[in-house]
Amino acid sequence: MLLDLEPNLGVQLAARLNGLRLANAVLLLPRWPYAEAILPVERLLYSLLSESRRLAPEQPLPNVAFVVDAERGRPVIRRSAMDRRADNRYRLSPADLPNLATLRAGGVRHVVKLSAA
């Protein structure tokens, strides 16, 4: 399962699936933390810390839930040169996720993508 959602929602959903022993949670959230940034991190950090308590003990699970950040490329219209925020938006590359051959070798036969769009 690919959860391409607002990251707090993605983290909570993945943690819930893991707590129910349905899926391993794999987070791809390289949102670099700053005090002032285009993509804030405070709520995400809170979600990560609080949801980590829901996780099931490490064990083989039948599925995997990849969480990616739907806001990673959020457009910023007419950004001022005086903007003090760090531009911590980012792109993911094909190497950031396992390719189809790797997924198939791992026994994955179906991929479900959830996105807000």
Added chain:
Amino acid sequence: MKTIVPTTDYAAYSGTWDKIAGDGLRQLNVDTWAAGRRYLSLTRVCLSADEARQLRDVTVLFTRLIDTAVEGILGDADWWSALAWPWPAIELARQEPPHPAGQSSLYGRFDCLLDASANWQVIEYNADTPSGGREATGLERAIARLQPGLRPLSATLSSQLVATLRRRMLSYHRPVRLVGVVSSHSWLEDIAQATWLAGLLRRAGLNVLVGDVTDLATRRGRITLRGQVIDALYRFYPIERLYRHAIFASLCEAAIEGQLLVLNGLRGFLAQSKACLAWLWSNRRGLDQASCLGIERHLPATVLARDPAAADLLATGVVKHVNGREGDSVVFGSTLSPEDWETRLIEGGYVVQRAVSSPAVEDVEVDDVDGRVRSAGPRYACVGAFAVGGRFGGCYTRLDGPITSARATYAATLREPVSGELRR
């Protein structure tokens, strides 16, 4: 040189690995796992005292030689096409204010292989921008503690780097009030390096701001980062990508007009071109005797692909693009078809370098699914020697197959003590 393979007991290996990786986080080693595998290896690369000493000497010698090559190429239009650069970039490099004493780069890394005669062979120079500083300062020390008989080689890397950059800033003609360090947030490794360097400089009392390359702008002829005017800039972002951004011209203009101190500029990028190694080989007999001997002893024959000598070297050589990174264009000449060789000749920008036969060493492979650690080999140790302000600064070693690629593992480099140290 030898490698010391740690335990192959999975639980013991994994427990120690977790602790070392955790320690490494203090120096921003956030990527000890990479692409689903353990990039950090607990294998130790152990150099003899003589090997370590020779590596220091080679680093100092080649720092000076690379500076000579950069000046030689910039002053000789016949060599410009060998760089595979757009012409404006060459002209901008010629106009860029050099660092004091003609240093082309303040911080770089020579990648070396030890040959069968126990001589280090310089196969590449990485100055734009050298990776491995976080590993050398954050992981090597922790691994050295597991091997009390051996000495770390990078203990002073961070202090040397800070001192070198600070010295450069103090010699600038205007005060440096704010240093910008930029990278791209799309590359975890590079933004981690930027944050690491900024942390080192901040701890030394400098004002430093980290941002994305897209956070750079101009205001009344000055360069700003995140809305604040910066006086100096260090970049963990490849120059061939920066060239595509509108800010590139403004950065060059500000540097040339003395409004911005660029700590790693176009001359550093030129320094890492394999064309510099070809220039040194081709011009060695015109240099002083010590330099010529040093080149013949420590630089594998390297010639431009268009050089008549290239065809003879091809069967025993390695073909590389002058601006290649992470082994992406490296191929053994013996495996290259005539058509592929011809394609490279037409494209231009390639060198042929005599292949170095380095002794094979062992590493480990960790299978986390089955819970096993296996001995893996043969591997080859590409030992990176940091050059900081013209001095040796430490090591960053990767273990991989015959060509070092993005699949390599990092292994700490330690040295055997000399006799006087044993008693301490």
